Amino acid sequence: MDTIQIAIAERVAEQHRHHGKALFFWVWGALLLMTAIEVYLTYQNMQPGKMLTILLGLSLVKAALIIGYFMHLKYEVSSMKWLTMCSVVACLILMTIFFFPDAFRILYLGVK
Amino acid sequence: MIAEGLTLPMFPKVPGHEAASEFVNVSKTVPQFGATFFGLTGMHMLHVTLGVIYLGVVALRRKFIPILLVLWLVAWLATPAYSPFHYGAHVLLIGAMVCSIILWLKPKLYDSSDVEVAGLYWHFVDLVWMFIFPLVYLMSAKIL
Numbered sequence: 001m002d003t004i005q006i007a008i009a010e011r012v013a014e015q016h017r018h019h020g021k022a023l024f025f026w027v028w029g030a031l032l033l034m035t036a037i038e039v040y041l042t043y044q045n046m047q048p049g050k051m052l053t054i055l056l057g058l059s060l061v062k063a064a065l066i067i068g069y070f071m072h073l074k075y076e077v078s079s080m081k082w083l084t085m086c087s088v089v090a091c092l093i094l095m096t097i098f099f100f101p102d103a104f105r106i107l108y109l110g111v112k
Numbered sequence: 113m114i115a116e117g118l119t120l121p122m123f124p125k126v127p128g129h130e131a132a133s134e135f136v137n138v139s140k141t142v143p144q145f146g147a148t149f150f151g152l153t154g155m156h157m158l159h160v161t162l163g164v165i166y167l168g169v170v171a172l173r174r175k176f177i178p179i180l181l182v183l184w185l186v187a188w189l190a191t192p193a194y195s196p197f198h199y200g201a202h203v204l205l206i207g208a209m210v211c212s213i214i215l216w217l218k219p220k221l222y223d224s225s226d227v228e229v230a231g232l233y234w235h236f237v238d239l240v241w242m243f244i245f246p247l248v249y250l251m252s253a254k255i256l
Contacts, residue, residue, distance in 0.1 A: 038250060055251070066242065067235075067239065071235045106251050
């Protein structure tokens, strides 16, 4: 590793040292709570479109918490944040283009 | 026709394509729910199993192999023969064998990078579940 890499690694590790395990348990609790809300909403006889919107919204928040805290992106340097997030968005756009015609069939899954 | 079919998801309504009519029919004639459901959840379970083995080896190294073998025996003997888990349990045996080979070929003390990478793998599998769970389980729940 050259000097710059070592410096970056140390800065990331330094930011990481400032908190204990408690924060990660709070994040886990929040994830459990959001999962419970999702399961509760499933049984509320909602319009499928509305339910899909709420479920995916909650899932996006959960995904952000996991990426940010458990995968440590919050403690990374900003260039790493931009690089990884732009790649993910590009991937999602490709998936949307590919699966677009079938994407809305999920709305009719529970309706029988 | 196969080539046409491969481009269909992007251009489903091109007139005159032989595959287009097949594409319309396939959703009505082929039962896709079971294949999709067990494809997604089964592949996820395989990845979770690999993650457990990965984290176990990083955390416990050689001590994890007997644990895996006990888990394999319990999973194999405690499930009835008709259950897919009866044969699926052999993934744990294969995992124990792979662990042994890895630890034999390259014995090392795992450092913080190994823990970080194992954690990244685990939480990526976790991340996928955040979307599979609402889309596959919750959206298909039938409200009685």
